Amino acid sequence: EAYFKEHGEPLFSSHMLDLSEEPDDENIAICKKYLERMKAINQILEMEIGITGGVEDGVDNSGVSKDKLYSSPQDVYKVHEALSPISEKFTIAAAFGNVHGVYKPGNVKLRPELLVDYQKFAAEKTGKEMPLFLVFHGGSGSEMHEIEAAIDAGVVKMNVDTDTQWAYWEGVLKFYKAKEGYLQGQIGNPE
DSSP states (O other): HHHHHHHHSSSEEEEEOOTSSSOOOHHHHHHHHHHHHHHHEEEEEEEESEEEEEETTTEEOOOOEEEGGGHHHHHHHHHHHTTTOOSOOOEEEOOBBBBOOOOOOSOOOOOOOHHHHHHHHHHHHOOOOOOOOHOOOOOOOOHHHHHHHHTTEEEEOOHHHHHHHHHHHHHHHHHHHHHHHHHHHSSSOOO
């Protein structure tokens, strides 16, 4: 807000607020307060409803019961209903079996068809064809057909942090292996 006041534009285009561990009503109420503030500085709010499995930032959701890993159309629409009167600049990271990190195949059933259900339910309520801007958390390791289905269902952002970390690490490791003698030498540059 201070940066916006000084420069006339936000320092960041969006802010992700993960209150998915809180009761839904509390999560939505806090998001409403933040969206009011963010509207004033032309920022997008990304909120999370439902629980994304796996481990992130020290929060371990790997033991969460499987039914908690899937948001209902009613839950997702409740977010839209609460936030849309404030601003259209918000996205919803709904749970559809997605998991943070890399997981063993078969442990989790990603269900991108639920994203279609969320859109259909919201479309019936709003009269708009695809009223929801959805986010795909925990996208690393997903199959291409799942990603395509998610995009077709209105996903506008996808998080692939673990895949990105591995791509970075593989490059560093390849460089290290190629230059190990040079990097481990105490003489400095022998060339």
